[in-house]
Amino acid sequence: MSNWRHHVVLFVKGLAMGAADVVPGVSGGTIAFISGIYSELINTIKSINLQVFSIIRHQGLLAAWEHINGTFIIVLLGGILTSLFSLARVMHYLLDAYPLPLWAFFTGLIVGSVIYLLRLHPLSGGLEKIYFVIGSAIAYGISIAPPIVLEGNLTTMFFAGSLALCAMILPGISGSFILVLLGLYPVFIGAIANFQVDILVVFASGGLIGLMLFSRLLSWLLAYFQDRVIAVMCGFLVGSLNVIWPWKQVVDSAQGIVQSTSNLLPHQFSVIVGQDPQTLICLATFILGLALVLVLEYAGKIKSNPAS
Template sequence: MKHFWLFLKGIAMGAADVVPGVSGGTIAFVTGIYTELLDSIKSINLHALKTLFKEGPRAFWQSINGTFLLVLGSGILLALLSLARGIHYLLMNYPVWLWAFFFGLILASCWHIGKEIKRRGLPQLALLAAGAIVAGFISTASPTSVTATPLIILLAGSIAICAMILPGISGSFILLLMGLYEPVLGAVKQLDIQLLGTFAVGALIGLMAFSRLLSWLLHHYKDAMFALLTGFMAGSLLKVWPWKETLSSRLNSQGVEVPFIQSNVLPDSDISLLLALVLMAAGALLVLGLERFAAGTAK
């Protein structure tokens, strides 16, 4: 049963990573598996390879927490392959309602992570503000457009995966800023093995390097990291604000006109606003439910 719940957490992480502005790291943190995830990724190293040759596959599998990574990774992969099309449809046709749901989710997640800060002094406040400023700047940056060459895709994978495992910084949004969100999402939907393979190699390189740094920081400077991560999530709310005005548009790879540069605006008072507020509340309640669920499964 434990593995089933872990699989569901993986699905939730994968679904979040598809949406620009929402991080799978946020889901991992809220569901209580963030530190174990980083430590498990970090354990894949030369020492683990020595264990493989000296003590055999079973000892190697245990040393890298292989079952945890396999079950969680399977859930993430299933979500990426099965939900990419549906979430992309919602983004194109019902953006306000989808963003409202994720706004509520991230807002509640800020509270969830913030309450984990045990020491609350000036250094923690400064880090929280710094995280919010950095994430806010990234969230309001204008997208660029680059050619999706193999080298660019490799670099994009390395950068995006670092953002994906940081709560509050969305790997999908980093791809959007680089002008590579649609090519990568299209590759997922069409199972473009060459592009996905190149992206995966880059992601693996970035993941192996960045997870070690994050794990070390969380174990040695826990309160400082929680403050910084809370700031990242608070700053990312600028990106997921549901009501936007489109300043310029562009044609996507299918020849469909889509928003390119947008600014946040206040909503109109109508039935759409009411439904958006309901979905916002649903997102916040989901986080509270996940928090209670994580506490229950940890016992």
């Protein structure tokens, strides 16, 4: 495939990652993982270090650009940022207007991802099964943790950015949901919608520092313990289903912030909540989410041979 087509595919993956990252409970890392760019993304982030300045001084800008895989990160980041600033309002409109079908779509996406990943990396050993359970327990524990409310000042947003962006590159751990738990999600979305440069710059700076540190750990783990790391990540995905299950009852809320929910079956949702569960529509969007995994899998295969 020609370079420009490869870049278009990569840009679209960035769009999908950005769209996923604005939805609490869905991770852009999941999209990267199932579309075949996860390892390259982690290693690219890892390559952005102080060594770059030495390469610029001794070998020039072009060598430094190649060292950090500059074209990859710029195209992907362009897609992510385009999605964040153009699709954020669309995603939140869909969450407000069509929440059940949208969550069903994401549920299908996650279920399809788990099936796909376990087909590629079966839990063949006892240790892998244990790590899978640990990953599931961690993600589930995060999903039921009660939110706190922090003041949205610049210092807080710096550390929130570091934590959230590290979470965003983990499949099944949603950076947006971390912001919800910290009580900072409205501040973050408001900063995007109103283009509050000071908050966005501080948040991004914290995120960049966190990513540079965390990517080194992830890269090392993937290099030496790949099967166990993937088992944990598959567990993360399974545990995250508790967050994105469509039919929920709000059990406790305070000051407009949902403190806890309980998952329901469609017929229970109709009786307890008193709303149409939209079962057939949700089934259709669930299947659409499953089908999208096949599309992303195909895109991942395209990525593996960009010059063909």
